[in-house]
Amino acid sequence: MPRQQLAQFHVDYLQILDENGRVDTTLEPPLPEATLWQVHRCMTLARMLDRRMHILQQQGRLGTFPSCYGQEAAGLGCVLALRQDDWLVPCYRENSALLYRGLPLHNLLLFWMGLEEGAYWPRELRVLSIPILIGSQTLHAVGLALASQIRGANEVTMVFFGDGATSEGDFHEACNLAGVYQAPVVFVCVNNQYAISVPRSQQSRSETLAQKAIAYGFPGLVVDGNDVLACYVAAQEAVERARLGRGPTLLECLTYRLGPHTTADDPRRYRSEQERQQWEARDPLKRWRIYLEQRGLWSEQQQAELERELQAEIELAVHQAEQIAAHADPLEMFDFVYAELSPDLLAQRREAAEFLAHSETLSASSVRR
């Protein structure tokens, strides 16, 4: 008996809006004009915020934070496909998507200012807060999705993580469990080509990261992660699959981190300026602007107005966040450890209070170094 081929797989690539702003009209989704502008607004806001945060960080008003520069399209494009009752589980570079979803700007700032208040987000957003442990959130997403499945609710969960996260056991267990239970979850790997200094090629021998889905019994698709339209269309398909009970999908969004890993990182140590410039030419904001312009939705004047408006919004949020920080009570670190504090912990809280009684306020001693 000759050998037989038992199975055969394929991995598609989707791009709709190319780096020069040319759109494939056969694939172009019918998004309302208001949404197109909203996308522009959120990506612009995320980029301006990034710049502002760098300055705040240098001034010691913000801690170490990961830059989103260059990655504004992927998360946002995918999240366009969600309903408000769907769950969104972000990683730490999804600012544009979170802002689109309605996360108050100052909330985001508070997180990077080192305050738990920044992980306390409006419940109705149905968003989990920022995960620090790489890959851990993928399993929580599967759990959220299973809850929807068990309750017979028609919701979908979408979870974000990086290329590096695909090396963690948590990711593989999440994929396997999601596949086994046909959980209504969409895995979105934002492949920005690096995990700190380690390039994508050293993270995995797989030709694509999307193909890892195949081993777990569900489809994987590679998408141009700097193309909002492609991300949206791919996510839309994946969300529909999940909603119809056909199980998970893995999307791999190809993008590039144009900035450092975090403010503590120096990318010149591990990548060339030339490579960076190649990716800069594929900037998601640039092509989106061209797209809007072609559709008569963008002008220099509108842009200037928008930037003025966003600048004011950012400054207001910085002010709000710093006000909250200035009044943050350090002793609250005890208050949410359990639903009810044990006598032991209450005693420790009193002990801490005594030592703090004479020290400076929180903002003076710590938030500003």
Place this chain on the structure above:
Amino acid sequence: MALRNMVQALNLALRQEMAKDERVVVFGEDVARQGGVFRVTEGLLDQFGGRRVFDTPVSEAGIIGISTGLALAGMRPVCEIQFSGFMFNALHQLGLMAARYRCRSRGLFSVPMVVRAPWGGGVRALELHNESEEAVYAQMPGLKVVIPSRPRRARALLLASIRDPDPVVFLEPKRVYRSLREEVPDDEEVFPIGEAEIIRHGRHLTLITYGALLQECLQAVEQAERDFQVSIEVIDLLTIVPLDTRTIVESVQKTGRCVVVHEAPRSCGIASEIIARINEQCLLYLHAPVARVTGYDIPYPFFAREHAYLPNVPRILDAIRRTLEF
């Protein structure tokens, strides 16, 4: 002799031991090309090449697991976990496998590996980058746990750890990675695992600590000696497992008073164990209950609140005063 900070001292130890012992290999997330996020492994890739110094994917269980395999095969792996808190992702490999191989094989197999990790808080780092989880390893028989506090001992203890026949968790207090410089001899120097060091001698109270807090302890002691007209003995544990009970007990027998200081949460922390041993071996020498200055029994807070969590000079001073006045 040259003045070196802890990062340089650790780097020196790795360089020298790699040059001397071909079995030593170094790997972990961002350790090769990047030289580690704190630069402890800087330059090793250039000097020893990619076969002995390599980056891993983001995979802590993988790192500890292959390290165990390498050690079983007779290599001397020195792997890095980027921040000690991420060791939780690999605890099954560390505590249930690496730690037990010698025992379960009646000595047929052993796992002479070193797991290095930046440890502790106080650097305004992100959530989960500040853990002091040493008590977790102390509950995993088969592991040794070393925590240096200053550059010279850090170098000498890392050498001892690499040469140790058993797995060693080597925790590096990142808060003092670069803030302290010390004379560190160019020539090889080894400091034995399992020995505490008496940093200064005294007669009225024993202050026991380890890691970055040694600095705050020394400040508090200077002030206490001035304010209360006493002399205080300071013990730097250096090794958490196996604990140097003898140095502790002999000191407490002499002073009759003791304060233990660590960053980790209070309950079931290393201080609890030290106090238990004092009770077992020299209770009747005590003039006062042994005091603890520790982190609280809460998750390490985000950095804007960490100053309220970490033991500091006033807290240490207060414990010294209470213990003296008891």
